[in-house]
Amino acid sequence: MSKTENIPDIGKHGDDFSAMFAALGDPTRLAIFDRLADGRPRSISTLSDDADMTRQAVTKHLRVLEAAGLVQNHRVGRESQYAFCPDQLAQARAYLDQVAGRWESALMRLKSFVEDDEE
16 A cells, blocks of 8 residues: 555645645734634735734735635725635635544544454
């Protein structure tokens, strides 16, 4: 059995998941994402005031989150409004549930093997 047989097939979403996990791996981006996760769109200026950082810095982080499919950008007049986008996160959760299920299955087989061996 090769090592790759135990790794779930993430198919066409592999690059998306990598980008998403990398985007959320940064504490600043995670904090911005957390503020947007309540579903209320916010402008860059609002997010920069809340985060105590420049608009340019917030914009940089938002672009990474947007590229990862975690937020969406909508123009409202002259301002950009960013909002939480749950689709990518839901797909990643399904993937992580699949991985967890495989681990649970493997642990149950190991438990059964150990208990059978003790008898």
